[in-house]
Amino acid sequence: MGTPVIEADNLGIRFLKTRRRNLKVRDLFLHGGRRRPGRDEFWALRGASFTISAGEAVGVIGSNGTGKSTLLKLIAGVLIPDEGTIRTHERVAPLLELSGGFTNELTGRENVAMVGSLHGVGRAEMRDLLPQIFAFAGAPVSEAINLPIRHYSTGMRVRLGFAVMAHLRHPILLVDEVLAVGDTEFREKCYATIAERLSQGRTLVLVSHNESDLRRFCDRGIYINAGSVHVDGSIDDALERYREASPAG
Amino acid sequence: MLSEVESVPHGRVVAGSRLAELWRHRGTLRLLVQRDLTVKYQLSVLGYLWTLIEPLAIAVTYWFVFSVLYGEARPADGEPYVLFLVSGLFAWMWVSGVLGDATTALTAQRRLITTVRTPRELFPIGRVVAKFFEYLAALPVLVVVAVIYRAPFGPNLLLLPVAVALEMVLLIGLALLLSALNVMLRDVERFMRLLQRVLIYALPVVYPLSKVLDAPMPAWVKTVYQLNPLVGILELHHDAWLGGSHPPARLLATAVLGSVGFLVLGWVVFRALEPAVLKEL
Numbered sequence: 001m002g003t004p005v006i007e008a009d010n011l012g013i014r015f016l017k018t019r020r021r022n023l024k025v026r027d028l029f030l031h032g033g034r035r036r037p038g039r040d041e042f043w044a045l046r047g048a049s050f051t052i053s054a055g056e057a058v059g060v061i062g063s064n065g066t067g068k069s070t071l072l073k074l075i076a077g078v079l080i081p082d083e084g085t086i087r088t089h090e091r092v093a094p095l096l097e098l099s100g101g102f103t104n105e106l107t108g109r110e111n112v113a114m115v116g117s118l119h120g121v122g123r124a125e126m127r128d129l130l131p132q133i134f135a136f137a138g139a140p141v142s143e144a145i146n147l148p149i150r151h152y153s154t155g156m157r158v159r160l161g162f163a164v165m166a167h168l169r170h171p172i173l174l175v176d177e178v179l180a181v182g183d184t185e186f187r188e189k190c191y192a193t194i195a196e197r198l199s200q201g202r203t204l205v206l207v208s209h210n211e212s213d214l215r216r217f218c219d220r221g222i223y224i225n226a227g228s229v230h231v232d233g234s235i236d237d238a239l240e241r242y243r244e245a246s247p248a249g
Numbered sequence: 250m251l252s253e254v255e256s257v258p259h260g261r262v263v264a265g266s267r268l269a270e271l272w273r274h275r276g277t278l279r280l281l282v283q284r285d286l287t288v289k290y291q292l293s294v295l296g297y298l299w300t301l302i303e304p305l306a307i308a309v310t311y312w313f314v315f316s317v318l319y320g321e322a323r324p325a326d327g328e329p330y331v332l333f334l335v336s337g338l339f340a341w342m343w344v345s346g347v348l349g350d351a352t353t354a355l356t357a358q359r360r361l362i363t364t365v366r367t368p369r370e371l372f373p374i375g376r377v378v379a380k381f382f383e384y385l386a387a388l389p390v391l392v393v394v395a396v397i398y399r400a401p402f403g404p405n406l407l408l409l410p411v412a413v414a415l416e417m418v419l420l421i422g423l424a425l426l427l428s429a430l431n432v433m434l435r436d437v438e439r440f441m442r443l444l445q446r447v448l449i450y451a452l453p454v455v456y457p458l459s460k461v462l463d464a465p466m467p468a469w470v471k472t473v474y475q476l477n478p479l480v481g482i483l484e485l486h487h488d489a490w491l492g493g494s495h496p497p498a499r500l501l502a503t504a505v506l507g508s509v510g511f512l513v514l515g516w517v518v519f520r521a522l523e524p525a526v527l528k529e530l
Binding site: 073092096097117 | 254255256277280284287288291360363364365366367523524527528
């Protein structure tokens with residue numbers, strides 16, 4: 001395999017069990033918002049170390065609430081670890097929450113420019129990409145290019161969101177089960193896009209519960225349980241351990 | 250472009266590299282500001298006119314109450330009250346706008362912030378800059394008022410950029426501080442709505458500073474009053490348009506130290522709270 005692009009070293013992050021209602025002003029200043037480790041905290045992820053090389057496709061498997069999405073967010077840099085380090089040596093395209101970054105009052109075109117630029121796409125590059133993005137998003141969206149996003153349906157937003165992310169030329173793709181959204185035809189389009197990006201040598205980290213998705217794209221699997229990495233091996237090994245751990249399915 | 254990124258537990262990243270990162274993302278800042286202004290002006294029929302109507306309506310109200318009804322609020326030396334009022338009020342509207350908008354800079358944009366890796370400081374700073382452009386957009390009105398009242402357009406106007414720079418520094422500090430705190434304690438937002446309405450009376454906006462200094466109050470009250478860095482900043486705004494004596498050195502020193510102090514405090518608190526803020530958003 002190629003050079004390492006994602007390196008996690010003893011990565012850990014903890015959350016509060018109780019919400020901020022219990023947070024006192026005093027705590028904020030005494031502990032800088034990172035409270036003393038105590039009974040009301042738990043480690044969503046701890047001691048995770050792994051290296052992902054360029055061109056690898058890694059599936060992250062585990063039951064709900066075991067730290068999969070947290071791991072993805074740490075790689076994306078939208079969470080800051082409490083322990084250890086996470087390094088990414090290439091730019092990351094996170095497909096975490098697809099329609100999240102859109103501003104209701106702006107048009108589809110303006111939103112695409114906005115989100116694209118936040119992900120580091122230059123203005124000239126954006127001009128070239130815009131037609132491609134709207135063409136990819138398909139009929140109802142491409143006709144609403146100059147309509148404020150608030151008039152878009154949920155499905156249209158997701159389509160546009162995926163289209164933007166899919167056209168980022170970032171070498172690392174992070175995908176968090178968003179593929180489950182959209183109609184069958186669009187989902188197939190998403191799969192095809194991911195397969196195409198993979199064949200171009202990009203790196204993929206996919207969080208999913210869907211076995212066939214995982215087997216389709218990934219050759220390596222990371223099985224996470226209760227915040228720690230249990231298996232880091234072939235996708236079959238990881239899926240097997242996951243099935244053993246959760247007999248109900 | 251930036252491709253090498255390392256996330257480590259907080260506190261290890263030095264301020265200098267953070268500043269460099271902010272500078273690299275200045276294009277993003279421009280975009281956020283553009284978006285805020287577009288949203289504000291696109292949705293209203295009157296658009297840009299609102300920038301003028303709002304402060305003018307308030308100015309007329311204050312003028313009626315404090316000059317017509319209570320004629321005593323006039324500044325000394327026969328300075329035109331309307332010009333005094335408007336020059337201070339426009340500077341205050343910027344402050345008030347920031348107290349309202351920057352406080353929610355992180356909470357209102359949570360879905361954007363939690364999907365994009367970009368220096369989070371840009372969101373509150375963007376709100377301050379957007380409000381600055383609204384201040385700039387209203388400046389022509391101030392110029393017209395100044396012409397009507399035959400203001401001395403002279404070297405005193407050089408104080409204006411100083412006042413604006415100090416105010417910018419202070420407001421960025423406040424925005425960083427308040428936006429991060431508001432994620433942890435939503436009470437901040439409500440408190441700011443109160444402060445927006447009250448703080449104006451603790452500043453020389455509708456009345457001149459001399460009124461406070463001559464008032465029959467204990468000396469320590471006057472000292473506390475003048476410890477507010479905004480007092481010196483507003484005096485600079487007044488002097489820039491009205492001419493006359495410059496604010497005393499003590500007041501200027503308070504303004505400079507206070508503004509820089511708030512910037513440092515705001516940034517330190519923002520950086521300290523950032524990991525918790527991201528978890529909470």
